Amino acid sequence: MDPTQIDFERIMIFEHARITAEAAYAKNPYDADNLTKWGGALIELSQLGDIHESKSMIKDAISKLDEALSINPAKHEALWCLGNAYTANGFLNPDHDEAQIQFDQAAECFQKAVNECPGNEHYLQSLVNSSKAPDLHNEIVKQGVFNQPQPSLGAGPAASSKTKKPANKKSSDLKYDICGWIILAVGIMAWVGMAKSHMPQ
Numbered sequence: 001m002d003p004t005q006i007d008f009e010r011i012m013i014f015e016h017a018r019i020t021a022e023a024a025y026a027k028n029p030y031d032a033d034n035l036t037k038w039g040g041a042l043i044e045l046s047q048l049g050d051i052h053e054s055k056s057m058i059k060d061a062i063s064k065l066d067e068a069l070s071i072n073p074a075k076h077e078a079l080w081c082l083g084n085a086y087t088a089n090g091f092l093n094p095d096h097d098e099a100q101i102q103f104d105q106a107a108e109c110f111q112k113a114v115n116e117c118p119g120n121e122h123y124l125q126s127l128v129n130s131s132k133a134p135d136l137h138n139e140i141v142k143q144g145v146f147n148q149p150q151p152s153l154g155a156g157p158a159a160s161s162k163t164k165k166p167a168n169k170k171s172s173d174l175k176y177d178i179c180g181w182i183i184l185a186v187g188i189m190a191w192v193g194m195a196k197s198h199m200p201q
Contacts, residue, residue, distance in 0.1 A: 007048055010048060011045065015041075016047075017037060017040075017041035018038060018042060019039050021034050021035075021038035021041060022038065030071055031070040034083060035064045035065065035078070036065065036068045036077050037060075038064045039062070039068065039081050042057045042061035043058065043084060043088065046058045046061065047088075054088075054092060058088055058092070059089075061085045062082065062085050062086070065078050066082070075116075076112075076113045076116035076117040077113075079113035080123055080126060082106075083105075083106040083108075083110040083130065086105040086106035086109060087102070087103065087133055089102045090102030090137060091136075091140070094135065094146035096134075097139040099134070099137050103137070106130050106133070107131065110126045110127040111127055113126075114127055118135065176192060186199070
């Protein structure tokens with residue numbers, strides 16, 4: 001299947017989830033589950049836009065997840081999604097000190113999620129991985145990824161294959177691929193965790 005087709009399908013799925021959550025919010029603004037789903041959909045959509053759209057969607061996701069936690073501070077799914085949002089936001093920030101603040105907030109959220117649901121392997125793995133985020137961010141900064149023009153995060157190689165690239169452009173494509181995979185992995189972990197937490201008992 002064409003990567004752009006997959007991206008289009010993902011956009012449709014998560015945009016539908018966002019719209020559904022927004023409509024449900026209009027009926028009941030105190031539903032922490034709905035706010036968590038809304039925040040999760042925004043995190044997923046943030047992976048498919050350009051960097052500025054991504055930052056805006058992550059900011060909106062953080063707002064929705066904070067609102068869910070103001071209703072139910074022990075909601076571990078919202079804590080975990082919030083940790084993923086902070087992690088993604090940190091990786092989108094070229095300044096190490098500002099990114100470190102985001103990574104610290106993410107680790108705090110993951111720890112709270114683990115405290116609320118100690119046996120959840122996704123939460124435990126996210127907590128372990130959060131300690132590696134600053135080093136990975138430093139490596140990305142060293143590679144000069146933030147000095148490059150920022151393409152759409154969802155536009156993989158197929159979208160740009162029609163244009164000729166200089167030889168040194170291939171190494172920068174690798175950097176974007178790495179960033180994309182990191183963000184995708186965080187999103188997939190968030191989605192799987194939310195799906196497992198809502199499975200019938």
